[in-house]
Amino acid sequence: MSNYMSILGAVGIAGIAVAITGCAGSVEPPTSQMRAAESSVQQAVSSDARNFEPVLLNQAQNKLADAEELIDDEMSEENYQRALHLLEQASVDAQLAGARAETAKARQAVEEINRNIESLRQRMNGSQ
């Protein structure tokens, strides 16, 4: 009988362990996600997102800062999980800000070249 109980107890603990790992994921500090988020923000900045997508870039930077605070604050499982989410979101936010900035720049470039072409054409027609 005691044998039965101890097996039951062990299995119960195993179940709880599965529950924890099943919901919470990695316990390791999200160092690589931190680096990825930082480099995404940097790339967005060098794509001129500060000019073209300031709100989204700001959002990414805030998430990054919040994650850093969580990691520095307390090494709890819950904090790490939240930090991980924040970092992953900061990364995609920054990437989107950078991508939108690149698109906006390309759009400007198209307009500028078309203006050049138009004025060239006018000049040529004028001189004929």
Add this chain to the structure above:
Amino acid sequence: MNNRYMILSMVVGFSVFLAGCASTPKDNQMVDEAKAAYEDIRTDPDVARSGDRQLRSARDQLARAERLLEEGASTAEIEHAAYLANRHAEIAREQAERAKLQQQINSAEERRKELELQARSAQAQAAQQEAAELRRQMEAMQAEQTDRGMVLTLGDVLFDLNRAELKPAGETTVGRLADFMAEYENRRVRVEGYTDSTGAESYNQQLSERRAEAVREALMDRGINRARIEVQGFGEQYPVATNETSAGRQQNRRVEIVISDADGNIKER
């Protein structure tokens, strides 16, 4: 006996597992949105070409969100995956848009270069024509190329002796010069008067100035702006022939018109 324990314990473990996570209904708006965003671009050839990596990330995160939803994971977990899926889809779309714009830039750039080339050759042709026309007109006015530029000489015969009024023949030459200046708006002229050495030097100086001035007025009468015409009298200076013979003196009595370069610069004497 052992088998029963095993089954029982698995049931207990799994129920703890489910109870630990399950708290969401099997429908989530963010997942639906992510799915719509993904479906929207899934078959877009531009996205396939230029945003493939992000498209695949969107697909993977969407699948994860749906799996979490199915498994009854926490809303935070599900919506996080949905958020990522949505963002990846948006990034993929931006990348596709950007690539399309880049293609437009490239073809427009090519067109611009082509046009520039055309413009340049048209310009070169126009410049060539202008130069040829200029030469022709200079020849018509009998201008001479000197180291000061093109110089047009109005001989003594265009003025009466000791007079500063242009004779009709002089008017014709000045008329041609005025036409020329009207056409080449950047050209300027300097009208220089010269005399022979007969008579008082100060008288000759004045006569040379008056004759040069007469030419300026004739040009202005034909609509040439005063600012484009410099006037200078040199009196007896710079004879082109001997003052010992009457033929030489006649050559020395003259008005020279120096024509500027295309930018309006005239070399000083």
